[in-house]
Amino acid sequence: MTDPTAAPNLLSGLPHVGRAPVLVTGGTGTLGRAVVRELLDSDVPARVLTRRAEADTDAQVYVGDLRTGAGLTEAVQDVQAVIHCATSPRGQEVDVDGLERLCNALAEHNPDAHLVQVSIVGCWDSPLPYYRVKAEAERVVGESKRPYTIVRATQFHEFVERICGVHVGPVGIGLSGLRFAPCDTAWVAQRLVDVALETTAVGGTVELAGPEVLSARDIAVLTAHLSGRPTPHQIRIPRIGRTLTALGTGSNLPGEQATRGGRSYAQWWADRAIE
Numbered sequence: 378m379t380d381p382t383a384a385p386n387l388l389s390g391l392p393h394v395g396r397a398p399v400l401v402t403g404g405t406g407t408l409g410r411a412v413v414r415e416l417l418d419s420d421v422p423a424r425v426l427t428r429r430a431e432a433d434t435d436a437q438v439y440v441g442d443l444r445t446g447a448g449l450t451e452a453v454q455d456v457q458a459v460i461h462c463a464t465s466p467r468g469q470e471v472d473v474d475g476l477e478r479l480c481n482a483l484a485e486h487n488p489d490a491h492l493v494q495v496s497i498v499g500c501w502d503s504p505l506p507y508y509r510v511k512a513e514a515e516r517v518v519g520e521s522k523r524p525y526t527i528v529r530a531t532q533f534h535e536f537v538e539r540i541c542g543v544h545v546g547p548v549g550i551g552l553s554g555l556r557f558a559p560c561d562t563a564w565v566a567q568r569l570v571d572v573a574l575e576t577t578a579v580g581g582t583v584e585l586a587g588p589e590v591l592s593a594r595d596i597a598v599l600t601a602h603l604s605g606r607p608t609p610h611q612i613r614i615p616r617i618g619r620t621l622t623a624l625g626t627g628s629n630l631p632g633e634q635a636t637r638g639g640r641s642y643a644q645w646w647a648d649r650a651i652e
């Protein structure tokens with residue numbers, strides 16, 4: 378396991394780091410907002426690609442749409458890197474076709490810019506349709522013949538809170554044997570910015586995961602405890618079908634080579650409560 382306390386290859390905000398802007402697609406989303414904050418805290422100009430002209434962000438707004446390619450030419454001009462966080466549950470049209478449009482715009486207008494593709498740990502091992510799309514997106518980036526790095530993360534704290542905190546009154550619903558190594562988007566954002574600004578060792582795949590492995594039940598109990606609710610009585614859903622079986626056997630958990638770090642789920646929850 379990588380030492381999570383070791384210094385990153387490149388500390389954000391060092392004076393020699395280029396000050397050309399970085400484009401954050403999906404800069405209005407859960408991860409993208411944290412990436413924008415990290416860039417601005419590091420004195421790196423940030424651009425956000427969004428479909429909404431009135432987007433609430435401190436970054437420079439570039440209105441565009443990955444489904445059509447609108448706005449991409451302008452957004453990629455003169456950036457040193459693109460941190461690609463945009464995604465859609467509809468998958469293919471944004472995450473694969475839209476990514477191809479982004480790669481084409483970069484090839485034509487800014488071929489040297491570093492593309493940082495955000496992906497998911499275990500995407501190659503899960504039959505979940507969204508994970509198939511993420512694996513396909515990695516293939517698109519890998520074949521794009523351009524400077525790129527793929528950064529896979531485990532499930533975000535926000536996501537596990539949403540799916541493990543599901544309860545109907547006193548009854549919670551949990552998948553038997555489901556475990557997570559949930560991670561802190563603020564920490565993932567720091568790593569993404571470090572990777573994006575790295576000028577010497579572009580390429581390859583990085584895996585990021587939170588500091589601990591928790592069962593879905595642990596998360597449900599912690600969430601109930603932290604929010605002052607009674608511990609839910611869990612109904613266990615058996616592992617039926619390929620998707621649930623893959624998740625139940627830990628295909629979403631990080632391997633030995635993953636970098637572990639960031640706040641634990643409980644710490645993240647506690648910090649958010651006092652923010």
Ligand SMILES: NC(=O)c1ccc[n+]([C@@H]2O[C@H](COP(=O)([O-])OP(=O)(O)OC[C@H]3O[C@@H](n4cnc5c(N)ncnc54)[C@H](OP(=O)(O)O)[C@@H]3O)[C@@H](O)[C@H]2O)c1
Pocket residue numbers: 402403404405406407408409426427428429432441442443444461462463464465471475495496497498511529530531532533534536537
């Ligand atoms: N959630 C997790 O637990 C998790 C775990 C590991 C990795 N990841 C990966 O992390 C990345 C970010 O996920 P997230 O949860 O932060 O996403 P999110 O909160 O759902 O945000 C999605 C973003 O995509 C943008 N977007 C959607 N459709 C678009 C389009 N047609 N054109 C341009 N932008 C579009 C949205 O921008 P506007 O609405 O402003 O246009 C929004 O900012 C994804 O690659 C995801 O696969 C997520």
